[in-house]
Amino acid sequence: MHNRRNFLKLATTAAAAFSWKSAARAASGAAPTANKPVVISTWDFGLPANKAAWEVLAAKGRALDAVETGVKVPEADPRISTVGYGGFPDRDGRVTLDACIMDELGNCGSVAALEHVTHAISVARLVMEKTPHVMIVGDGAFQFAQAQGFKKENLLTPEAEKAWKEWLKKSEYKPEINIENRSYNGNDATTFNPLRLPGNQYNHDTIGMLALDAQGNLSGACTTSGMAFKMHGRVGDSPIIGAGLYVDNEVGGATSTGVGEEVIRICGSHLVVELMRQGYPPEKACQEAVERIVKKNKQRASQLQVGFLALNKKGEYGAYCLQKGFSYAVCTSADKNVLLDSKFYFKES
Structure with a gap:
């Protein structure tokens, strides 16, 4: 005793x-201290987007402000045919934009099939902050944008219109893989100069961005003009919370790019975050989501591209995709903004 x-x-x-x-x-x-601040985003145009976002983070700004500021850069760049102004139109010749945003508190806003407004991401944020809704679409989204002070714009650039008229000659819809062209000089974000090469109209390169700020809070944004020459009214994964973007401030965030229908089928970004909740590192969580897509239909998956990008609460990040060619940008300081290649499922024969 x-x-x-x-x-x-x-x-x-x-x-x-x-x-x-x-x-x-x-x-x-x-x-253990978190690797923060950090901002990551999809594709080569993520470099200039990250640079803008970093200015917010470096000033100890909120991750939400950083991701909105960051993705507005490609939205306003007419050289980018997959996002915002200059985005390729649908098969009726109308440029329609999809976007969503999510903050550290679980608040989120979204617009789909929005016309005549370059910065769809800013409209999505106002849906989050000024309405009781999560998503507003089509003409209703444009009416809301106008009520918030956005002016009507023509988003169809001469280059995009020319590509659309060329497409109309055959009206074939065969999305190609990895249309986004790498045109940087190394990792220098100042040398971005996207090329419009023949065939580039069949693209699907959304920008998704995730940020962890100095306070340890996460936010994410996703914006796109969708697949070129899509059916009018088609909406992909980009504006759908849980598909194109998901953030849980206790765990991490994830975003996606590529053929949105495949991402929607597995609620991809939510899946990645839930896997991280179970202890998966970001890259492995992205890999598991990609393998779910393959398991659904391997033949279909072999003909298209989907990529996932994730950032956890510790500041660890990773990506994984179906096909070789998905790049993502990572910024951890004013002088460290680099482009990385994602690992991929289908190996070259």
């Missing part, structure tokens, strides 16, 4: 000491 009392006393003392030391370690910041 005496030994048992001594054992219990020692155990209780040890437990109390462990609890006190754990609390002290947390209070003193001795626990």
Whole structure:
């Protein structure tokens, strides 16, 4: 009995000491520190987007402001045929945009099939902040944008119109893989110069962005003009919370790019975040999501591209895709904004 009392006393003392030391370690910041701030985004045009987002993060700004600021860069660049102004139209010649945004509190906003407004991401944020809804679409989205002060714009550039008229000659719809052209000089974000080569009209290169700010909070944004020459009214994964984008501030965030129908079928970004919740590192979580797509229909998956990008609460990041060619940009300081190649499922024969 005496030994048992001594054992219990020692155990209780040890437990109390462990609890006190754990609390002290947390209070003193001795626990592992997060790699923050950090911003990551899809494709080569993620470099200039990251650069803009980093300016917000470096000033200890909110991740939400950073991702909105970042993706507005490609939205406004007429050289990019997959996002915003200059995006290729649907088969009726109408440029329609999809976007969503999500903050650290789980608030989210989305627009789909939005016309006549370059910065769909900013309209999506206002849906989040000024309405009781998550998603507004079509003419309703444009009416809401106008009510918020956005002016009507013509988003169809001469280059995009020319490509559409060329497409009309055959009206074939055969999306190609990895249309986005790498046209940087190394990793220098200042040398971005997308090329419009023959065949580039069949694209699907969304920009998705995730950021972890100095306060340790996560947010994400996703914006696109969708597949070129899609059926009018077609909406992909980009504006759908849980498909094209998902953020859980306790765990991490994920975004996707590529053929949205395949992402929707597995609720891809939500799946990636839930896998990270279970302990998967970001890259492995993205890989598992890609393999789910393959499992659904390997033949179909072999003919298209889908990529996932993820960032966890620790500031760890990773990506994985179906086919070789998916690039993503990572910025961790003003002078470290680099382009990386994602690992991929289908190996070259």
